[in-house]
Amino acid sequence: MPVYKTVGNKRILKTETEILNAIKVYLQNKVTEYNNALTTQMNAKTAYYQSHTAAFNFLTQVDPAATPNRNYTLLPPDFLIQQLVASLDTLVATYGNKYVYGDHIPTTNDEKLSLVAKLLYYQNSSRAEKNTVSKINDDITDTQQNFDINKKITDTTAIYLQSNGHSGTFNPEPGGSEGTGTRQKYTVIP
Numbered sequence: 338m339p340v341y342k343t344v345g346n347k348r349i350l351k352t353e354t355e356i357l358n359a360i361k362v363y364l365q366n367k368v369t370e371y372n373n374a375l376t377t378q379m380n381a382k383t384a385y386y387q388s389h390t391a392a393f394n395f396l397t398q399v400d401p402a403a404t405p406n407r408n409y410t411l412l413p414p415d416f417l418i419q420q421l422v423a424s425l426d427t428l429v430a431t432y433g434n435k436y437v438y439g440d441h442i443p444t445t446n447d448e449k450l451s452l453v454a455k456l457l458y459y460q461n462s463s464r465a466e467k468n469t470v471s472k473i474n475d476d477i478t479d480t481q482q483n484f485d486i487n488k489k490i491t492d493t494t495a496i497y498l499q500s501n502g503h504s505g506t507f508n509p510e511p512g513g514s515e516g517t518g519t520r521q522k523y524t525v526i527p
Contacts, residue, residue: 338359338360338363338457339351339359339363340356340359340457340458340461341461341467342355343469346468346469347466347467347468347469348466348467348468348469349465349466350458350461350462350464350465350466351458352458353451353454353455353458354454356454356457356458357447357450357451357453357454360418360421360450360453360454360457361418361450364415364417364418364421365414365415365417365418367417368412368413368414368415368416368417369414371412372411372412375409375411376409376411378405378409379409381405382405382406382407382409383405383406385405385406386404386405386406393405393406418446418450419446421450421453422446422449422450425437425449425452425453426449437452438452463483463484464480464483467479467480
């Protein structure tokens with residue numbers, strides 16, 4: 338499900354509201370995709386059945402749904418949304434409202450789904466901006482490099498301590514405001 342929006346060659350993390358809408362659109366599109374495949378199968382059920390009648394009759398004895406010669410029921414557009422809400426309701430029944438939703442007691446399905454949107458937002462908030470890549474391996478590598486603490490230390494040392502990146506103000510005294518205090522120059526001793 339897309340929690341990022343593309344802006345130029347970057348992917349920017351969506352807001353919680355945008356993610357909530359993306360969840361609903363994504364789930365509704367999956368239902369539409371399923372219903373389209375089911376409709377195609379339903380329209381060709383006679384041809385499927387007639388191609389291997391004996392095999393389908395045998396399978397029907399074991400599983401009535403194993404034959405194309407049956408009635409098809411399409412899913413309602415909000416089926417997966419309702420299933421997700423039902424899963425959240427099951428969690429509430431098992432663990433309690435406070436454990437699942439905290440101090441906020443949701444009264445609508447959108448409020449319940451916003452919990453999922455918030456979780457996806459916070460899960461991705463450490464990477465509010467990503468490079469657009471065409472391969473999943475490149476995305477994984479980029480994410481790993483972003484969280485590599487040794488690389489962050491090296492970059493911080495190189496940028497701020499070795500290459501005159503320290504030209505901004507620095508206030509070592511607690512309670513001081515930016516722009517006041519002592520300007521420090523750091524030197525890295527090899």
